[in-house]
Amino acid sequence: MEIKANLYYSDDHEWVRVEGDLAYIGITDYAQHHLGDIVFVELPEIGGEFAAGDTIGVIESVKAVADMHTPVSGTITAVNEALEEAPETLNKDPYGQHIAVLKMSNPDELKKLMTGEQYTAYCEQAEE
């Protein structure tokens, strides 16, 4: 299970990569592994405003349908449209494929998220 050191992580197995005031959001390797083969991704609308914890999209796999949450508050500025045609890339490259980009309204929220090290411990605990 791959966990990158330079990202922020949520309890719901989403990652956040920060570039200035933009947050790139995706799902972790742990999440894609547990969902199984992903067959459909519903993306949020550009311009949509969301609070941390809100559902911004849906990820459907052969096993389950899961809500995709945003770990930080903000406005959607871009989405990864390629996922609509090729949802399986989330399985192959979970950290290379973001789902949406948010302009953060409250970057302090990042402090509440986990570091790579903390997230590793969190996943190990979940596996027990």
Added chain:
Amino acid sequence: MSKLIFEKSVKGARAFTLPESDIPPEKVSEEIPADFLREEDPLLPEVSEVEAVRHFTALSQRSYGVDSGFYPLGSCTMKYNPKINEWAARLPGFAGIHPYQPEETVQGALELMYELEQMLCEITGMDSFTLQPAAGAHGEMTGAMIIKAYHNSRGDTKRTKMIVPDSAHGTNPATANMLGYKVIEVKSDERGLVDLEDLRALMSDEIAGLMLTNPNTLGLFEENIREIAAIVHDAGGLLYYDGANANAIIGIARPGDMGFDICHLNLHKTFGTPHGGGGPGSGPIGVKSFLADFLPVPVIEKHEGKYHLNYNRPLSIGKVHTFYGNFGVMVKAYTYIKALGSSGLKAVSQNAVLNANYLRTKLAGCYDIPYNRLCKHEFVASARKQKKEAGITALDVAKALIDRRCHPPTVYFPLIVEEALMIEPTETETRERLDAFIEAMLEIDREARENPERLKEAPHRAVIRRPDETGAARNPKLKWTPKD
């Protein structure tokens, strides 16, 4: 793979021939405007009568149903459908009537519907029923529409959110979402029941209601149901009963007494009418008297020994089905209830619970059972031990059951249990059938340790081995198209 009937088509093959007509044919092109006429002939298969019969007979021999063997598909209540129900629904007085007939010529049919509503009221502790919804999810939608109509009628328009438990059937959040509600999830506690503290924290004047299944999808009875009802009602919300698991409580406990305001039932689960392709389904809903004005029209009323259909109901949410619902299914459910009587219905639930607990106890040694205590009509086992030790997943166990002539249980649901196997035997299974299933499950556990590679390739004896589920979901082929 066998051929599709389109691939068996031979030009000119016919099941029958008609003699030359002695009436001159009308020209279709003169009767119907050209815009509405097709330019090419429809692509229909051409086969002889015997080939058509053989094709569909072969397909029917490959199907598997409750009449073929054990079918422990959790929460679906795949119980045996007594054949006397079919006899009743085929009686000419029921089968030959038309929904446009005048009321006075279908008094018997209306009487049956009226009495069925009365019986469902008694069974559930509700005050009024509608038989219109065509299935469970349709009943849920009708129920949620009534919740919305109730709040709106009071000018209480702030209630835009619906609470569902994290163990809920997917139809609950889907229904709430369809009606424009924002879905809020309430957590389960460590015992697998609604977390009361979490529920209290979620309640507000924006909550329209709570949709709850009792017993829940873990097969566990929500013991705090009275307190749950008080929490929801105190905040002005309504409590909706998802009747998917009603087979556990019939004749023993009533949603109306537990504090539910609206309740749905699946006649095709609890009341022995056919499921799926053998259907159609039927998902009546019942309400407490303060919600009765919102029920769909028409409602059946009885005045001086005569039955009437009343459409004059200004607060009604309107119609939710053409005519009056799936009438043939109502005849079957009526027959089922009358044949069993109140003591028989109680015995149904007792035996459903007994069978589930027998399986749970016998499987507990080999399979992990996360909430291993007295359950109701179903329980959830987990293949996580097999996965950890041998790489065998719930899906592999399900496929291996097919080789052992059992329909697999529901897998990967509820979502709060890892590698879930949701097992519901129903009351109609014999001890011998249950023992055969237990033996099959124990054998699969042995094979997981001794020969996991073989298990990962199961089923070995099915016509179709492992379909490409991912490929089918990503690139579905929904219709046959000719090669050239």
